[in-house]
Every structure is written in structure tokens, then in C-alpha cells.
Amino acid sequence: MxxxxxxxxxxxxxxxxxxxxxxxxxxxxxxxxxxxxxxxxxxxxxxxxxxxxxxxxxxxxxxxxxxxxxxxxxxxxxxxxxxxxxxxxxxxxxxxxxxxxxxxxxxxxxxxxxxxxxxxxxxxxxxxxxxxxxxxxxxxxxxxxxxxxxxxxxxxxxxxxxxxxxxxxxxxxxxxxxxxxxxxxxxxHTRHEKLTAMIVTKKSDEMKKAVHAKLVRGITTVPAKGAFTNEDKEMMIIVITRYELYDLMQVVNEVDPNAFTNIVQTTGIIGFFRKD
Known part of the structure; x- marks a missing residue:
């Protein structure tokens, strides 16, 4: 650290x-x-x-x-x-x-x-x-x-x-x-103000606690299963600002270095996005 x-x-x-x-x-x-x-x-x-x-x-x-x-x-x-x-x-x-x-x-x-x-x-x-x-x-x-x-x-x-x-x-x-x-x-870096992170992990409970401790963001979880290993996992979907990307990736690497994370640009949001 x-x-x-x-x-x-x-x-x-x-x-x-x-x-x-x-x-x-x-x-x-x-x-x-x-x-x-x-x-x-x-x-x-x-x-x-x-x-x-x-x-x-x-x-x-x-x-x-x-x-x-x-x-x-x-x-x-x-x-x-x-x-x-x-x-x-x-x-x-x-x-x-x-x-x-x-x-x-x-x-x-x-x-x-x-x-x-x-x-x-x-x-x-x-x-x-x-x-x-x-x-x-x-x-x-x-x-x-x-x-x-x-x-x-x-x-x-x-x-x-x-x-x-x-x-x-x-x-x-x-x-x-x-x-x-x-x-x-x-x-x-990235020009987009908002990004969506999709994190596939077997340590979803620990990941949720760690993310909430670091960021003030909502998380949506979706059941997932590895096609090759047939292991049960969860996919966590989080919308963040570009300035929070570094902190999020630090959390992911600390909690589950084997997690699969996909970061995509978010051009617009309809619904609640916490701003403070």
C-alpha cells in the first residue's frame, strides 16, 4: 500500500x-x-x-x-x-x-x-x-x-x-x-464523464462492502455462471464518474485480483444517479 x-x-x-x-x-x-x-x-x-x-x-x-x-x-x-x-x-x-x-x-x-x-x-x-x-x-x-x-x-x-x-x-x-x-x-485516459463497470466475481459480498466503503455508488448484481468452469458467480454493474475509475480498480484488485472487469463508456443515464 x-x-x-x-x-x-x-x-x-x-x-x-x-x-x-x-x-x-x-x-x-x-x-x-x-x-x-x-x-x-x-x-x-x-x-x-x-x-x-x-x-x-x-x-x-x-x-x-x-x-x-x-x-x-x-x-x-x-x-x-x-x-x-x-x-x-x-x-x-x-x-x-x-x-x-x-x-x-x-x-x-x-x-x-x-x-x-x-x-x-x-x-x-x-x-x-x-x-x-x-x-x-x-x-x-x-x-x-x-x-x-x-x-x-x-x-x-x-x-x-x-x-x-x-x-x-x-x-x-x-x-x-x-x-x-x-x-x-x-x-x-477517457473523455467520458460517466462509465459503466461490469465486474464478474466469486467474491461479490466482499466486493460490495469494499466498493461501498470507497465510493458512494449503487450496485446492481446479476447471477452469472462461467461457461467453461460452470462456476457460479455474480456480475456487479456500477455506473461511476471517470474520476472514480482509479479507486474502483484499486478495490477490485485488492478484493479479487481474478475478477473479470469490463469498463464501457456511458453516454446517458435515465433514472437515479447519486451526485453527492
Missing amino acids: IWLETKKLIVVAIGALLNAMAMNFFLIPANVYASGFAGVAQLLSGIFGSFASTGILLFILNIPVTILGWKKVGKSFTLYSFISVFLMSLFLEIIPIIQLSEDILLNAVFGGVIAAVGVGITLKWGASTGGMDIVAMVLSRMKDRPVGTYFFTLNGIIIVTAGFLYGWEKALYTLVTLYASTRVIDAI
Whole structure:
């Protein structure tokens, strides 16, 4: 368990480092903007000039969000997300801003891809890069709407503001960055807000107790039988958010490493889905 948490911290640190490198080597020198709170911090840093750096502003913006996430989302997820934000802010201050290329398109694409790898591996290990991830989770649970709506709104504001401040060419290249980021994150993790897990196990009672101890989700069980072994089993069907996938897989591996688990995308739900 300690080694698992250590690996998670290492992955979060690598993700934060990749995000900081993407910004200081590609996006900031080219005045191309990242998505979410990182992009907001870039814009504010550009407005305030030398009074506040991107790293410091990113950290300040995430303080109220962390408090909100601690109360509404979950302590473990929020803790690792805050660690990710803290490390990213630290790396942004330590790593010098260097322009590796004068080609704005290369900066936009490579910055977006490298940042997305950092975000993707962080999400895959049950944390986030903070900021809009946490806000969107809270809002989606209150309204039960896709988090993509809130990401799109905030990123739209970033693009329009960048266009007004630095010209519409910069705004268009910011769109390239956002597109590249989205595609890479989708490939590494998953773009779908809700997922359905179907777990076939012989330890259904222990599995149900462990899942309920970790997640606030309903479970539907269906009798199942192995066609080859003819053994009696149960199939557990659980609808979760993408942010809960890591915790669920940890529970499955701990309770029954031999369980067969199928994760599929869920495009819509009719009926009750617990949001808090």
C-alpha cells in the first residue's frame, strides 16, 4: 500500500513537471494559452506583468478550489490534486522560460501534447491537475450535466480574452493547443464523464462492502455462471464518474485480483444517479 501511494506521488510529480515544461518551454514564450486555470493564470500574469508570475497565480487560484473539493469531492482526490498544483506551481517558478522554437504552430502543438500527457497520466492515477477539474466535478454533481460544458465555457473565455489582448491569431493557435490536448488526454485516459463497470466475481459480498466503503455508488448484481468452469458467480454493474475509475480498480484488485472487469463508456443515464 505504501509503495502504491509512493508510485502515485511519483506519477503526480511527473505530470506536474510535464505541465510546467510545456508552459515554460512552449506556451508562455509564444503567448499561446493552456486550458483551465493554467490558462487563466497565464492571462492574469500577462495583465499584471512582473507583479505576479504564472506559477504564483496558479497556486492562489487553486486555494479556494481545493477547499471546495475537500468538502464536496473527496479528501484523497483533492489532496493529490493539490499536491499536483503545488508541484506544478513550484516547477513553473524553478524552470526558466526558454523559447525553444520561434514557430508558433510548433509551440502550440508540442505545448498542448506535452501538457496533455501530464494531465492524462495524473488522471489515470486517480488525481487531477486541480482547478477546473474540481470545479467541473462539483458543478456536474449539482446539475448532473457533462463536465465538458464547463470546460468549454472557461476555455472559451480564455480564447476570447487572448484574442482581445494579443490578437486573434494567438487565440486561433490557442485553439490548436486545446484540440491537441483533448485528443491526447482522450487517448491516455477517457473523455467520458460517466462509465459503466461490469465486474464478474466469486467474491461479490466482499466486493460490495469494499466498493461501498470507497465510493458512494449503487450496485446492481446479476447471477452469472462461467461457461467453461460452470462456476457460479455474480456480475456487479456500477455506473461511476471517470474520476472514480482509479479507486474502483484499486478495490477490485485488492478484493479479487481474478475478477473479470469490463469498463464501457456511458453516454446517458435515465433514472437515479447519486451526485453527492
